[in-house]
Amino acid sequence: MLILYNFGIKIYYFFIFILKYFNKKAKLWFDGRVGIFDSIASKVDPSSKKIWFHFASLGEFEQGRPVLEEMRKHYPDRKILITFFSPSGYELRKNYTGADYIFYLPIDTASNARKFLKLVNPEIAIFTKYEFWYHYFRQLHQNNIPLYLISGIFRPKQPFFKWYGSFNRRILSFITHFFVQDGGSQDLLRGIGLNNVTVSGDTRFDRVAENAALPNRFELVEQFCNNSKVFVAGSTWPPDEKLVGELVSTYPDWKFVIAPHEIRDDKINALIELLPNNSVVRYSGIKDLQGSSQLHKAFQDKSVLVIDNIGMLSSLYQYGKIAYIGGGFGVGIHNTLEAAAFGMPVIFGPNYSKFLEAKALIANGGGFSISTNKELTEIMAKLQNEDFRIKAGSAAGNYVQTSKGATPTILKYIEGKM
Incomplete structure (x- = not known):
């Protein structure tokens, strides 16, 4: 099975190499790893x-950011090193000031894992939610990290x-401790003999x-928004739009603030085509305007603000009364909790x-x-009732507040082991 895994990694790398000539994200993924070890060697002191x-x-x-930032506070003498697999993470957070070093993760081969860990020499490693890399996990295990x-x-x-998952189970066996979201995950891990679970x-x-x-x-x-009732649609795709x-x-x-998942001009233009004529203002078209008269003219008779900018969405929900979260007509919905945290009802598609x-x-x-569309219209009609809307929003907000606390649980355990 390891042979197939290694072959799959090489095929993936070759696929990205070809795709980079046609796809910007693939180019960022590939080019970001060129010379990566020289970059790490020149910046990272392995003895720290x-x-x-x-x-x-x-x-x-x-x-994972709450854990990272708490670790930074608790251990100011340690350096924080971050790696990303995807360009959508690295390119947006490569200048994040909460870390000392930020790199792309070299692809998972035995030689890369050995070289990376020799150059980096971490005291501990923390992975968030998923990504299970055999060679990196095995090297960490062998080096008692x-x-x-x-x-x-x-x-x-x-x-x-599954019965055929012995190789996948071996990857999990290299993990020192699992911090999981729910009891169902704990039961599944215990069912395959992994009891190091919280x-x-x-x-x-x-x-x-x-x-x-x-x-x-x-x-x-x-x-x-100007004190209007605002509907915020975040991370939308064409079916959502x-x-x-x-x-x-x-x-x-109502006013509508729409933050699409993809902000290429062709995607934004396709979105605008779906909206009533002359109803839209683009954020990129107003962000440099100065003076209330210019803004008044730009906003006049406009009911939709399209956010063609990255990094704003998590705070945009503060302006809304109702949120719609995209992705539910594709592989799955995006982050509903960002909106729920502001105490607002959250609507999403069927794939959840x-x-x-x-x-x-x-x-x-x-x-x-x-x-x-009929179901969206029906729930939107119900949410016009302010009492119903407030009750739903309170339920969403309370759910977030009562579910907090994972970070101190994790910190307490790891601190006892360091």
Whole structure:
């Protein structure tokens, strides 16, 4: 099985090499790893004490960020080293000031893992939610470097729990301790003989609650909203945008802030085509405007603000009364907790079965899943009732507040081992 794994890694690398000529993200992924070991060797002192955090992408970074920042406070003498697998994480957080070193993770081969750990020499390694790399995990194990998985979530259909999953189970055997989101994950791990498990919850709750308490302010967005009732649609894809677009004409007394998942011009233009004529203002078109008269003219008769900018969404929800989270008509919904933390009802598409928080929001009345325009229209009509809307928003906000606490649980355990 290891032969197939190694072959698969090489095929993946070759595929990215070809794709980089046609795809910007693939080019960033490939080019970001060119000369990576020289870069690490020139910047990192292997003799210093370091804590290594690895994140698949931006979402996992935000999920693990509370633990990272608490470790920084508790251990100011340690250096923090971050690696990312995806460009969507690295490119947006490569200048993050909470870490001393930030790199792409070299692909998972035996030689790369040996070389990386020799250059970095971390005291401990912390991975968030998923990404299980055989050679890195094995090298950490062989070098007696503790490896922790935080905010882990496991499902019965994963290969770890299948008759053919012995290789996958071996990867898990290299993990020093699992911090998982729920009891179901703990039971699955115990079922394959892994008892080094703590049900700590999900660190995302700590992160979104912290963000909701101290969100970034956007004065231009505030001026656009101008005390109106605001519908915020975040991380949307075309199927989501088609549905949301049909609400704009139906609710002329509402304003809509839409932050698409992809912000290429062609994607933004396609979104605008779905919206009523002359209803839209783009954030990029107003961010450099000065003076209230210019802004008044730009906002005049506009009911939709399209956010064609990265990094604003988690704080944009503060301006909303209702949130719609995209992705539910594709592989799965995006982050519902960022919106719920602000105490607002959350609407999303039908593909949410892998997301515990979405199920919980539906169960407590703070979340609503829709599959059709008719269903969205019906729930939007219900949410026009202020009492109903406030009750749903309170349920969502309370769910976040009562689910906090994973970070101190994790910190307490790791501190006892360091």
